[in-house]
Amino acid sequence: MSIQTEITRIQSARNTLRTKAVELKISAGTERLDELAADFDGILNQGSVSAQVKEGETYTIPKGYHDGTGTVSGIAGGGSYTLQSKSVTPTKKPQQITPDEGYYGLSDLTVQAIPEAYQDVTAVTAAEADVLATKVFVDSAGAVRTGTMANNGAVTKTLDASTPSYAIPQGFHSGSGTVSITPETKSATPTKEVQTVQPSAGKVLTTVTVQPIPAEYITTADADAAADNLLAGRTAYVAGEKITGTMPDNGAMDATLDGLSVTSKVIPAGYTSGGTVALGGEIEEALAAI
Template sequence: MSVATEISRIQTARNTIRAKAVELGIGTSVDTLDKLATEIEGIENRGAVSAQVQEGDTYTIPKGYHNGSGTVSGVAGGGNYNLQSKSVTPTKVQQNVTPDPGYYGLSDVTVAPIPDSYQDVSAVTTTVADVLTGKVFVDKTGKVSTGT
């Protein structure tokens, strides 16, 4: 084989590798073989990646090479779900009660009674001017104030 033939073969191979690297988003159309080799070397071999997802969830496939034998399975409706029981205590702010990671949902939520320290003060009409100097009271917004 002549030197010209070898150069042509190597350039064709480089262009094929370059085109695939561009398609895969790991190289540019002007990368050298050395640069392409470095990029290809950086592709992590993930082997067989498997995941289980619940209904409505998504799974992000990790970047890298996969050998094609991995699986993603889902739990269909009516499946054997891992549910969680939770307890909450009322507060003045909205609470979102959601299952912890690894649970498919909530089996029940127990709401504790309103703590004794919470009082309805919305009907209070007193202001700081109405209260004796130095005496402490709670106004209708729930703010602790001192009389003047």
């Protein structure tokens, strides 16, 4: 015989003992063989137990094994039965109500109201708006109420320039909804006119790249010319400001010096297009006569 066959046979016998032990109320039905042996060994052998009781009396059958030959018989008492009236208070566990010793049975049984400790709901703070719609609860007064909280489920919203915010509706949210934006990047080149860079419909600008200033708009911050450095009527930009020149335009300037009575020529301030200053024949003739 294989070991596995023996193990199966022993397990089958153990399960039979477990079933009987549960039936006899001496086991929970999960014990090992040695524990089951101890359980069965603990059964008292009461043998043959016999007793006589009078009307109105009870006899408690002792716990243990009875061989089946014992008897319990009654003694006639003339039909006088003493019954007991009892009252019990509900508890969280089952109760078995029996008459006290000396009573034949119960004449009536009064079950008191559920104690306040078992029905105290005064600590409840939930109101209809705190409980999901159609769900039922008991309020602090013990009254049955139905919730009114809206079940919004998964709420999804996309924000853009025309809708920069979203009002979250009151109620329950499943936690799987999202509020999001569609990002967009744009590029702009400076111009002489003001530009407003706006996102495309349904999008939100995240970055705007401003290109370098074009060559025709080059900075004049390092220019140092002044109005009197420019010809009258001419204009220029200096340090970002437009200036108009004041320098006179003297045109072509010529002069003849005779070396005797005219020995110099005053050059006026301003621009000249060129010219000549020369000695006249007088000085040559004077020199030749010496």
